[in-house]
Amino acid sequence: MKDEEPREVSASRRAFLRGIPVLTAAAAALPAPALAADGKHHWAMLVDVRKCIGCQACTVACIQENAVPEGSFRTIVSTYSVKLTDADQPAGTYMLPRLCNHCEEPPCIPVCPVGATFKREDGIVAVDGDRCVGCAYCVQACPYDARFINHATNKADKCTFCAHRVDAGLLPACVETCVGGARIFGDLNDPQGELRRRLDAAKAEVKVLKPEQGTEPRVFYIGLDERFQGKVEGQGTLWQPRKAHG
Amino acid sequence: MTPDIVETVNVAREIAWLPWAVQYFFLIGLSYGAWLVSLPGLVFRRPGWEGISRLALLAALVCGLTAPVALLADLHQPGRFWHFYAYFTPTSWMSWGAFFIPVYLTGLILYAWLAFRPALARHADEGGKLAGLARVLAYGGHESRKALMAAALLTFVGAALVALYTGVEVMLVRARPLWHTPLLPVQFFVTALAGGLGLALVFNRALPGGGDPAATRRMAVALALTQLVALLVGVVWLVLGMSGMSPVHAQALAEVAPSANWKVSAVWAVVATVVTLALAVRRPGSGLLIGLLALHSAWMMRWTIFIGGQEVPKTGAGYYSYQLPLGPEGLMGIVGTAGLWIFLFVVLTTLLPLDRIGRAERVGA
Numbered sequence: 001m002k003d004e005e006p007r008e009v010s011a012s013r014r015a016f017l018r019g020i021p022v023l024t025a026a027a028a029a030l031p032a033p034a035l036a037a038d039g040k041h042h043w044a045m046l047v048d049v050r051k052c053i054g055c056q057a058c059t060v061a062c063i064q065e066n067a068v069p070e071g072s073f074r075t076i077v078s079t080y081s082v083k084l085t086d087a088d089q090p091a092g093t094y095m096l097p098r099l100c101n102h103c104e105e106p107p108c109i110p111v112c113p114v115g116a117t118f119k120r121e122d123g124i125v126a127v128d129g130d131r132c133v134g135c136a137y138c139v140q141a142c143p144y145d146a147r148f149i150n151h152a153t154n155k156a157d158k159c160t161f162c163a164h165r166v167d168a169g170l171l172p173a174c175v176e177t178c179v180g181g182a183r184i185f186g187d188l189n190d191p192q193g194e195l196r197r198r199l200d201a202a203k204a205e206v207k208v209l210k211p212e213q214g215t216e217p218r219v220f221y222i223g224l225d226e227r228f229q230g231k232v233e234g235q236g237t238l239w240q241p242r243k244a245h246g
Numbered sequence: 247m248t249p250d251i252v253e254t255v256n257v258a259r260e261i262a263w264l265p266w267a268v269q270y271f272f273l274i275g276l277s278y279g280a281w282l283v284s285l286p287g288l289v290f291r292r293p294g295w296e297g298i299s300r301l302a303l304l305a306a307l308v309c310g311l312t313a314p315v316a317l318l319a320d321l322h323q324p325g326r327f328w329h330f331y332a333y334f335t336p337t338s339w340m341s342w343g344a345f346f347i348p349v350y351l352t353g354l355i356l357y358a359w360l361a362f363r364p365a366l367a368r369h370a371d372e373g374g375k376l377a378g379l380a381r382v383l384a385y386g387g388h389e390s391r392k393a394l395m396a397a398a399l400l401t402f403v404g405a406a407l408v409a410l411y412t413g414v415e416v417m418l419v420r421a422r423p424l425w426h427t428p429l430l431p432v433q434f435f436v437t438a439l440a441g442g443l444g445l446a447l448v449f450n451r452a453l454p455g456g457g458d459p460a461a462t463r464r465m466a467v468a469l470a471l472t473q474l475v476a477l478l479v480g481v482v483w484l485v486l487g488m489s490g491m492s493p494v495h496a497q498a499l500a501e502v503a504p505s506a507n508w509k510v511s512a513v514w515a516v517v518a519t520v521v522t523l524a525l526a527v528r529r530p531g532s533g534l535l536i537g538l539l540a541l542h543s544a545w546m547m548r549w550t551i552f553i554g555g556q557e558v559p560k561t562g563a564g565y566y567s568y569q570l571p572l573g574p575e576g577l578m579g580i581v582g583t584a585g586l587w588i589f590l591f592v593v594l595t596t597l598l599p600l601d602r603i604g605r606a607e608r609v610g611a
């Protein structure tokens with residue numbers, strides 16, 4: 001999937017590419033962190049829930065891009081059947097794409113006993129796989145169930161905003177594939193960027209998950225129903241992708 | 247009734263702190279709990295406590311030596327445990343814990359050695375099993391009160407730090423309301439002490455003749471007190487949660503209240519505590535039974551908190567359901583630590599048989 005040039009570039013993708021200086025072959029060959037660590041960018045995502053069609057293209061793209069082992073997910077579109085009272089049909093569907101929020105105050109960082117989890121200068125919360133001891137303290141501390149222990153690597157794993165792609169001037173895989181154009185990725189520090197413009201335009205409607213936790217997520221939502229903002233009250237899913245790990 | 251919201255697609259996160267972690271928190275708790283029971287006889291020289299205090303010390307030692315292995319096994323990268331020492335991270339209580347455990351264990355081993363030296367020498371003199379090794383370990387077999395007190399002080403510092411960090415580390419996890427209550431460290435401590443008393447009672451019962459009845463009664467009183475405190479703490483927890491006086495307790499309660507499993511666990515815990523209390527008060531001679539009950543409660547409490555706590559999704563609806571896998575990440579973790587515990591117990595009691603440890607005698611001084 002990543003090798004294939006998409007035929008049509010979405011609006012959000014085009015806008016993103018405009019905001020990034022054209023990389024010459026020489027610049028592209030620079031070590032990636034050197035590009036990211038200049039402190040200019042602050043990456044974030046806006047999810048327009050109203051546009052999500054629940055197709056899980058992002059879920060699949062992420063698994064492909066990041067070799068996420070079977071049964072684990074760095075991103076998923078939580079899907080709910082919701083009783084309707086004001087419509088003819090008895091129930092509607094609510095979709096909520098979830099991923100690591102790359103929190104500004106991430107509770108997963110201070111708990112790590114070996115300093116393996118850290119925040120890059122560009123806002124991306126990352127795990128140093130060479131250092132992680134797999135203690136899973138960060139998994140416990142994340143209020144969003146965004147982390148898990150990867151059974152293939154035995155280390156903490158989660159969404160990286162596709163840092164390897166972003167460092168190379170590309171969009172995260174989930175944004176790239178989003179069919180409904182619901183995921184907008186960009187630089188909070190770029191006033192002309194699509195992300196900033198959309199956030200500013202939608203100001204009052206912009207919400208984050210579990211704001212009371214004080215984590216200051218950098219994944220924002222438009223159209224977030226407050227019944228889904230925290231732990232959802234309802235009947236849990238019966239689907240468990242991996243009952244026992246062999 | 248059909249719920250208004252039914253989750254149709256979501257990820258079910260697996261348990262990340264495995265049964266190994268339950269074993270660690272159980273064993274390290276038993277260890278410091280039992281170590282406290284060693285104090286009246288060995289440090290404060292309270293009449294009638296010496297035998298039972300030495301048995302408690304054995305319990306502290308066996309559990310204390312097994313616990314770190316369980317902790318190591320809970321890491322998904324156990325070979326990297328040295329990272330804890332190479333990359334100290336002061337913001338993390340787990341990082342501090344990596345330094346507290348060696349303090350406690352160094353103190354404990356030293357203290358146990360000093361306390362058991364004379365008995366080891368006698369064991370060697372009388373030609374007991376592994377007499378040669380016992381003689382080497384006894385290293386003259388002198389009793390040194392001053393050294394013992396110094397070792398006790400070091401162990402105390404270590405034990406206090408371990409008790410503190412094991413409680414606070416879990417309590418700080420705000421993302422899990424059930425863990426995030428200031429009473430949690432207290433509950434860990436009380437059940438650990440009860441478990442330590444319980445294990446000493448079980449050892450006492452294993453002595454030829456079923457142990458000293460006076461000591462059993464004394465221990466029963468102590469155990470009754472811990473159960474009373476455990477019940478009181480439970481009541482405070484519930485009142486804080488139900489009245490809404492404390493938002494963190496209310497949240498913790500709200501999180502588990504709808505679950506039938508949790509109701510069963512809660513009733514179970516209360517009944518076990520009340521039965522232990524009643525038996526300890528009315529039949530203080532039933533040392534083995536109340537000992538086992540206290541051990542069971544200490545384990546159940548940790549299992550429920552850790553495994554049950556991780557069954558509560560942080561964002562998703564309902565509960566995840568955990569089934570104990572049979573492999574190394576499940577049942578083997580429990581069986582493995584139990585096996586190691588038994589092995590250490592056998593080795594130590596071969597060097598120093600239980601009845602020699604439990605004999606209420608004092609030499610020299």
Ligand code: SF4
Binds near residue numbers: 101102
């Ligand atoms: S969402 Fe969770 S894993 Fe991601 S930065 Fe926030 S606390 Fe850390």
Ligand code: SF4
Binds near residue numbers: 116
């Ligand atoms: S699992 Fe890894 S990243 Fe997470 S807290 Fe432990 S060492 Fe840190």
